[in-house]
Amino acid sequence: MIKDILDNFNKKKFILFLAGITIFRLIIGSYLNLSDDEAYYLLWSKNLGMSYYDHPPLIAYLIRLSTSIFGENNFSMRLVSAGTISATSIYIYKISYYLYKSERIAGISGLIFNILPLYSFLSIMALPDSPLILLYTMVLYYFLKVIYEKDCRSWYIIAILTGLGLLSKYNMFMVYPSIFFYLLLSKENRFWLLKKEPYIAFIVSILMFSPVIYWNYSHNWGSFQFHLEGRQSKTFRFRPTKFFQFIGGQIGVVSPILFFGIFTASIKNFKKPDVNILFWFALPLIGVFTFSSLSNSSKVHWLACAYIPMIIVFVRYTEFNKLWRIGIGLGAGLSLILYFAAATLVVPLKPKENALADMQGWDMAGARVQQIYDESTKDGEEWFLFGDRYQTSSQLAAYLPKKEYVYNLSGGTSQFDYWRDRDGVIGKNGIFVAHSFYNRKPEDKFLFDRAELVDTVVFKRWGRIQREYYIYKVYNFRGRK
Numbered sequence: 001m002i003k004d005i006l007d008n009f010n011k012k013k014f015i016l017f018l019a020g021i022t023i024f025r026l027i028i029g030s031y032l033n034l035s036d037d038e039a040y041y042l043l044w045s046k047n048l049g050m051s052y053y054d055h056p057p058l059i060a061y062l063i064r065l066s067t068s069i070f071g072e073n074n075f076s077m078r079l080v081s082a083g084t085i086s087a088t089s090i091y092i093y094k095i096s097y098y099l100y101k102s103e104r105i106a107g108i109s110g111l112i113f114n115i116l117p118l119y120s121f122l123s124i125m126a127l128p129d130s131p132l133i134l135l136y137t138m139v140l141y142y143f144l145k146v147i148y149e150k151d152c153r154s155w156y157i158i159a160i161l162t163g164l165g166l167l168s169k170y171n172m173f174m175v176y177p178s179i180f181f182y183l184l185l186s187k188e189n190r191f192w193l194l195k196k197e198p199y200i201a202f203i204v205s206i207l208m209f210s211p212v213i214y215w216n217y218s219h220n221w222g223s224f225q226f227h228l229e230g231r232q233s234k235t236f237r238f239r240p241t242k243f244f245q246f247i248g249g250q251i252g253v254v255s256p257i258l259f260f261g262i263f264t265a266s267i268k269n270f271k272k273p274d275v276n277i278l279f280w281f282a283l284p285l286i287g288v289f290t291f292s293s294l295s296n297s298s299k300v301h302w303l304a305c306a307y308i309p310m311i312i313v314f315v316r317y318t319e320f321n322k323l324w325r326i327g328i329g330l331g332a333g334l335s336l337i338l339y340f341a342a343a344t345l346v347v348p349l350k351p352k353e354n355a356l357a358d359m360q361g362w363d364m365a366g367a368r369v370q371q372i373y374d375e376s377t378k379d380g381e382e383w384f385l386f387g388d389r390y391q392t393s394s395q396l397a398a399y400l401p402k403k404e405y406v407y408n409l410s411g412g413t414s415q416f417d418y419w420r421d422r423d424g425v426i427g428k429n430g431i432f433v434a435h436s437f438y439n440r441k442p443e444d445k446f447l448f449d450r451a452e453l454v455d456t457v458v459f460k461r462w463g464r465i466q467r468e469y470y471i472y473k474v475y476n477f478r479g480r481k
Contacts, residue, residue, distance in 0.1 A: 002325040002328055002329055003320070003325055006104075006108060006320050006325070006328075007104075008104075009103075009104050009107040009108050009111065010103040010104060010107055011093075011103045011106070011107060013107060014093060014103075014106070014107035014110050014111065017107075017110075017111060017114070018086060018089050018090070018110065018114070021114055022082055022083075022086045024339075025078070025081075025082040025085075025123045025124055026075065026078060026079065026082050028078075028124055028339050028342065028343055029074060029075065029077070029078025029079075029081070029082060029124045030073075030074045030075040030078065031074070031343055032074060032078070032124065032342055032343065032359055033074065033359045033360055033362060033363065033399075034074070034077065034359065034362075034395070034398055035125055035358060035359050036358050036391035036394060036395060037125075037127060037391075037394075038077055038125060038126050038127070039362075039391075039394035039395045039397070039398040039399075040054075040390060040391070040394040040414075040415070041059050041060060041063055041126060041127070041128075042063060042067075042072075042077065042394075042398050043394055043397055043398070043415075044057070044059070044060035044063070044415065045060045045061070045063040045064040045067065046064075047419060048060060048061065048064060049215065050211035050212065050214060050215040051211060051212040051215035051216065051223060052215075052223070052415050052418075053219075053222050053223050053226060053413060053414060053415045053417070053418060054223070054226070054414070054415060055128045055168075055169055055170075055223075056128070056166065056167045056168060056169065056170070056209075056212045057167060057211075057212070058128065058131055058164065058167040058168040059080070059126065059127065059128040059131065059168065062080045062084075062126075062131060063076075063077060063080055063126060066079050066080050077126045078124055078125075078126060080126040080130065080131075081122060081123055081124060081125055081126045081127065081130045082123050082124065084130040084131050084133070084134045085114075085119060085122060085123040085130055085133070085134075086123075087134050088113070088133050088134045088137050088308070089110045089113055089114055090110075091134070091137045091138055091140075091141050092106075092109050092110050092113050092137060092308060092311070092312065093106045093107065093109065093110045094106075094141055095109075095137070095140060095141050095144065095309075095312060096109040096110075096312045096315065096316070098141070098144060098145075098148075099144065099274050099312070099316075100274075100316055105315050105316055108315045109311055109312045109315045112258070112311050112314070112315065112328065112331070113308065113311055115328065115331045115332040115335050116253070116254055116255060116258065116307070116311075116331050116335070117252070117253050117254070117255060117331065117334045117335050117338055118253035118254060118300070118301060118304055118307070119133075119304070120335035120338055120339065121253070121301070121338060122301065122304065124339075124342065127301075128168050128169040129169065129301055129304055131164075131165075131168045132165055132168040132169040132171060132172060132304075132305065133304055133305055133308070135161050135162075135164050135165035135168060135172065136165055136171075136172065136175065136281075136305040136308070137305075137308055138161045139158050139161045139162055139165065139175055140278075140281050140308070140309060142154040142157045142158050142161065143158060143179060143277070143281075144277065146158070146192070147189055147277060152195075152197050155197035155198060155200065155201040156197075156200070156201060156204070158201050158205075159200070159201035159202070159204035159205045159208075160204070160205075160208070162175055162201070162205035162208075163204060163205040163206075163207070163208025163209055164208065166205060166206075166208065166209040166212070167208065167209065167211075167212065170227055171285070171302065171305065174284045174285045174288065174305070175281075176202070177284040178280050178281045178283070178284050179198070179280075180193075181280060181283075181284075182276070182277060182280040183198070186276070219418060222413070222418075226413070236294075236295050237295050238294055238295060239294070239295050239296075242293055242294070242295065242296060242297055242298070243293050243294050245293075245297075245298075246289075246290070246293035246298045246300075247293075249298075249300035250300060250303060252300070253300045253301070254307060254331075255327060255330050255331035255334055256327075256330065257323065257324070257326060257327030257330055257331075258314075258324075258327040258328065258330075258331050261314055261318060261324055261327060262307060262310045262311060262313075262314045263310065265310070265313050265314040265316075265317050265318055266278070266279045266282070266309075266310045266313045266314070268317070269313060269317050274313075274316075275313050275317070278309035278310070278312060278313050279309065279310065279313065281305075281306075281308075281309045282305075282306040282307070282308075282309050282310050283306075285302075285303055285305055285306040286303060286306050289302045289303055341356060342356055342359070344461075344462075357437075357459075357461075357466040357467050358391070358395075358437070358467075360459055360461065360466060360467070361457070361459030361466065361467045361469065362395045362396070362398070362399040362469075363399045364457050364459060364469075365395075365396070365399065365433065365435075365457045365459075365469035365471075366395075366396060366398075366399030366400045366401065367399075367401060368455060368457050368469075368471065369385065369396060369400060369431065369433060369471055370400050370401045370402055370404070372431060372454055372455065372471060372473075373385060373400075373404060373431055374402075376429075376431065376473070381429070382428060382429070383428070383429050383430060383431055384405075384407060384425045384428055384429075384430045384431070384477075385400075385404055385405070385406045385407065385430065385431050385433070386406060386407040386408070386409050386425070386430050386431070386432055386433075387406060387407075387408055387409070387410075387432070387433050387434070388408075388409060388410055388432075388434060388438070388440050388445055389408070389410050389438060390408045390410060390414035390415070390416060392408075392433060392434065392435065392438070393406045393407065393408035393416060394406075394408075396433050405420070407420065407422065407425060407430075409422060409425075409445075409446070409480060411445075411480065422479075423479075425477055426477065426478060426479055427476060427477070427478070428476075428477055429473065429474065429475050429476065429477065430448075430473075430474045430477045431454075431471065431472070431473060431474070432446075432451070432471075432472040432473075432474050433469060433470070433471055433472075434469075434470045434472075435467050435468060435469045435470065436467055436468040436469075436470075437467065439470070441470075441472075442472050442474050445480055445481060446474065446477065446478075446479065446480055446481065447477075447478040447479055447480070447481055448474045448475060448476055448477050448478055449475045449476040450474075450475050451472050451473065451474045451475070452472065452473050453470060453471070453472055454471045454472060454473050455471045456468055456469065456470055456471070457469040457471070
């Protein structure tokens with residue numbers, strides 16, 4: 001069956017496949033409540049700024065645009081992710097067809113991109129990575145036009161796309177070494193380094209990024225320090241466990257067989273002109289994050305942009321024998337399991353180990369917290385709401401019916417610290433919310449006169465308790481211990 005699909009895949013079938021899977025993702029996404037990070041970014045969209053502590057601002061603006069048109073709901077959030085991943089699929093098709101003039105190769109490239117678990121996940125989560133992937137892929141397409149058509153105008157399109165990419169996520173900076181080292185090492189294209197267009201493109205992209213620079217300047221370089229220092233060890237110390245966790249994670253999100261096939265095809269054919277261009281758009285990302293994983297924790301989706309050019313190489317230079325067909329089937333199967341697990345919470349894990357449960361139950365918890373807050377403030381008494389993690393505070397803020405402000409009084413820094421001063425709640429009474437994954441009693445972290453557990457909200461699915469939400473009243477709050 002897979003052989004027949006691959007042998008006869010063309011543009012029409014690709015369009016039908018893409019339309020079908022996009023609709024499917026929007027249906028799944030409309031059913032799913034928000035993840036912790038999505039709830040956080042939703043708050044960003046309600047407090048628009050030049051940048052934010054964790055990331056540049058584009059995801060907030062896209063969410064704001066979508067929710068302004070379609071309302072604040074799951075569909076409008078997932079339209080951002082499903083839409084950008086679908087647009088990326090189209091540009092993968094365009095790149096592949098531009099290089100190889102084959103509807104089959106172009107269509108299969110787009111097909112494999114969509115069935116890998118990594119991109120299946122990113123298609124139903126409104127995260128900064130989704131617009132980043134789209135813009136990174138578009139830059140690659142227009143850079144190919146620069147190389148093959150000697151098209152000066154494409155440099156200016158690259159400038160705008162790179163600037164937007166930098167407003168998505170800092171990973172976009174890897175475009176610069178990709179382009180520079182390719183041009184430097186290519187005899188036929190080195191002349192571009194003596195022309196004005198690449199440098200104008202660089203300046204324009206940095207100017208577009210300047211609001212983020214200004215925000216950092218105005219906030220003690222908070223975001224830059226977080227990414228350059230907070231996520232990296234100050235001294236290099238090889239930690240094999242971190243490295244193998246990173247590699248294992250990559251194998252898992254790409255699917256075991258295809259992971260090795262994608263890398264093998266790119267390395268084996270690196271000297272071919274087309275592969276050389278494509279692989280240079282993967283190499284800096286792979287090098288930086290693999291090196292970082294030798295001593296630091298790394299997220300599995302940080303290489304999301306790197307796999308896109310290598311998928312195209314894999315499809316062009318691979319004979320789809322039985323092994324690779326099994327790999328494609330396995331990737332599709334893993335993605336279907338992901339969708340099924342997200343929609344049903346049927347996961348072979350203990351509830352406390354099931355991260356997907358973070359996406360459920362907050363609507364119930366938010367409604368109960370709102371009732372307690374309203375009862376506490378009905379006579380004019382002032383109370384504040386707070387959590388001990390930015391994830392908890394974000395989810396609570398997202399699902400409170402009246403959208404009250406929620407403080408994040410964690411031990412670390414988050415965007416919440418740039419919105420309101422923590423010291424403003426000292427001496428006040430508060431309502432503290434925690435849940436069973438991080439069962440933190442207020443006395444473990446905070447100073448106050450007394451605290452009482454007011455209620456416990458229990459979320460069940462399929463007869464099992466998935467999460468418990470604990471609501472405390474804290475009197476005369478005096479800060480963290």
